[in-house]
Amino acid sequence: MIVNLSILHVIMGYPPRIGGAENQAELIAENQSKNGHKVTVFTRFENGFKRKETIRNVSIQRFFYTNFKGSKEITAIIIGFKLLFNHKKYDVIQVHQGHFLSSVISFVCKLIKKPCFIKIANSGEKFDLNILENTRFIGKIALKILLKSKPYFVSITKQISTELKRYQVSEQYIFEIPNGVAISKKKFDVKKRFNSRNVCFFGRLEGIKRPDMIIKLSEYFDESYEFHIYGDGSLKEKLTQLCNTKKITNAFVHGGINNINEILLDSSLVILPSLTEGMSNSLLEAISFGVPIVATDIPQNKFITNNDLNLPAGELINPDDVMQWVLSIRNLLEDFDKYYEFSKNSISLSKIYDIKKTSKMYLDAYSEILEDLQLNY
Numbered sequence: 001m002i003v004n005l006s007i008l009h010v011i012m013g014y015p016p017r018i019g020g021a022e023n024q025a026e027l028i029a030e031n032q033s034k035n036g037h038k039v040t041v042f043t044r045f046e047n048g049f050k051r052k053e054t055i056r057n058v059s060i061q062r063f064f065y066t067n068f069k070g071s072k073e074i075t076a077i078i079i080g081f082k083l084l085f086n087h088k089k090y091d092v093i094q095v096h097q098g099h100f101l102s103s104v105i106s107f108v109c110k111l112i113k114k115p116c117f118i119k120i121a122n123s124g125e126k127f128d129l130n131i132l133e134n135t136r137f138i139g140k141i142a143l144k145i146l147l148k149s150k151p152y153f154v155s156i157t158k159q160i161s162t163e164l165k166r167y168q169v170s171e172q173y174i175f176e177i178p179n180g181v182a183i184s185k186k187k188f189d190v191k192k193r194f195n196s197r198n199v200c201f202f203g204r205l206e207g208i209k210r211p212d213m214i215i216k217l218s219e220y221f222d223e224s225y226e227f228h229i230y231g232d233g234s235l236k237e238k239l240t241q242l243c244n245t246k247k248i249t250n251a252f253v254h255g256g257i258n259n260i261n262e263i264l265l266d267s268s269l270v271i272l273p274s275l276t277e278g279m280s281n282s283l284l285e286a287i288s289f290g291v292p293i294v295a296t297d298i299p300q301n302k303f304i305t306n307n308d309l310n311l312p313a314g315e316l317i318n319p320d321d322v323m324q325w326v327l328s329i330r331n332l333l334e335d336f337d338k339y340y341e342f343s344k345n346s347i348s349l350s351k352i353y354d355i356k357k358t359s360k361m362y363l364d365a366y367s368e369i370l371e372d373l374q375l376n377y
């Protein structure tokens with residue numbers, strides 16, 4: 001492996017902005033920095049954030065402004081020019097998400113002859129290249145530029161790899177690397193957690209995530225079961241009003257949080273009723289704390305029940321069958337032996353997704369391509 005790389009991460013949003021892609025980018029960047037690499041992040045500026053700062057040895061630079069139509073595209077072009085005029089500082093460029101920004105950066109990387117890796121984390125109707133293709137006139141042009149620039153792709157699931165191949169992306173340009181999670185070293189009492197009957201949802205409060213399902217489910221349980229909704233989004237006020245209107249006393253809307261680890265320590269179950277996901281950060285964080293899962297039966301969640309270790313860490317449910325959700329939650333929180341097995345399996349399964357391992361997979365991919373480039377010159 002090539003040591004002491006200078007790695008540039010490019011993403012449209014970066015923490016403290018909240019989001020799955022943002023959290024994963026931060027995990028990868030900071031882990032690479034811990035391993036002695038020089039890591040820089042180019043992202044967009046937002047109100048309340050600093051233009052330049054260094055956090056845990058990761059240098060962050062924020063560009064332009066976001067609050068009007070077309071600002072993302074303008075930001076992408078500005079970042080592209082910044083890379084073009086400073087490309088000698090970087091050995092490899094990692095883009096997170098395959099949208100317009102990735103088209104600009106991959107084109108610049110082709111000009112400067114630097115390896116570009118684009119992470120794709122969504123499949124199905126949310127598959128990044130599908131979205132580009134269906135985004136007005138500029139999207140089709142951006143997709144054509146992206147594919148002709150021949151970047152390398154990081155696919156977090158086999159399904160995404162299959163969808164990339166439908167766009168004629170060669171297998172040699174695809175690296176399968178799952179999302180990662182920081183493994184918790186905190187101890188927990190499984191029996192106490194089981195008895196607490198705290199059922200939790202973590203995520204954006206938007207329609208596609210179906211947080212209202214949590215309130216609907218709470219109506220089938222008495223007050224010995226508590227249903228907690230953590231996250232921010234456009235539905236927050238509506239969900240709070242729904243609880244008040246229905247006089248529901250065992251469902252609580254908490255809003256955004258900064259202490260998810262502390263909450264997971266006391267969570268009995270994590271439920272995820274969303275209709276589409278990449279590889280959910282919420283599920284990865286839950287299994288790293290040994291919390292069993294009840295989630296929608298969609299391809300992106302299959303790793304919970306069908307994985308290389310053959311260790312189920314929860315149950316997958318038909319999204320529209322409310323009673324199946326109710327029975328799954330009730331059965332898990334009334335059968336300690338089954339609950340304990342899922343909890344133990346969760347811990348074992350999470351080790352596959354340890355950020356230390358997945359970050360190394362990125363570094364191995366970078367080194368492989370950089371070594372090939374050196375041999376060809």
